[in-house]
Amino acid sequence: xxxxxxxxxxxxxxxxxxxxxxxxxxxxxxxxxxxxxxxxxxxxxxxxxxxxxxxxxxxxxxxxxxxxxxxxxxxxxxxxxxxxxxxxxxxxxxxxxxxxxxxxxxxxxxxxxxxxxxxxxxxxxxxxxxxxxxxxxxxxxxxxxxxxxxxxxxxxxxxxxxxxxxxxxxxxxxxxxxxxxxxxxxxx
Numbered sequence: 001x002x003x004x005x006x007x008x009x010x011x012x013x014x015x016x017x018x019x020x021x022x023x024x025x026x027x028x029x030x031x032x033x034x035x036x037x038x039x040x041x042x043x044x045x046x047x048x049x050x051x052x053x054x055x056x057x058x059x060x061x062x063x064x065x066x067x068x069x070x071x072x073x074x075x076x077x078x079x080x081x082x083x084x085x086x087x088x089x090x091x092x093x094x095x096x097x098x099x100x101x102x103x104x105x106x107x108x109x110x111x112x113x114x115x116x117x118x119x120x121x122x123x124x125x126x127x128x129x130x131x132x133x134x135x136x137x138x139x140x141x142x143x144x145x146x147x148x149x150x151x152x153x154x155x156x157x158x159x160x161x162x163x164x165x166x167x168x169x170x171x172x173x174x175x176x177x178x179x180x181x182x183x184x185x186x187x188x
Contacts, residue, residue, distance in 0.1 A: 004068035006060040034075035
């Protein structure tokens with residue numbers, strides 16, 4: 001049985017869900033961003049019980065197939081952008097990547113995503129990239145050139161322009177500020 005869970009955006013979220021569901025007696029085979037594979041529900045445990053435990057931890061159980069597909073898309077994009085998982089082929093853009101991984105035409109996926117999330121897949125992906133850049137800038141981990149390369153930007157200028165469009169600041173201005181405001185991935 002596959003449980004689709006909203007707001008699982010990091011390894012800490014996976015651990016929290018694993019701990020919470022394990023405490024309920026669920027046997028898990030796989031815990032991924034946005035998805036948990038379980039044997040089934042133990043005696044005396046209902047889906048409503050699971051839902052309550054997840055909500056208490058800041059998560060949400062998704063029952064609808066279309067919402068589950070959108071959550072799967074978000075998990076794939078978060079893995080690629082934030083965790084640099086590397087499932088996307090070097091010459092593959094994000095639309096082709098989603099088509100390959102999910103088995104649907106991108107026009108369908110894009111329309112579904114926009115309808116449910118209220119923003120395009122492209123805007124969501126850009127927001128994820130900008131949050132990753134903010135993290136790197138805050139901790140002074142990489143040069144802008146390295147950031148642009150790791151996030152598949154065509155140039156440092158393209159990255160800087162997108163950063164400015166999203167944040168209203170250049171990467172340099174952002175880095176100099178004392179309060180480098182970042183957004184949680186589950187709020188993007």
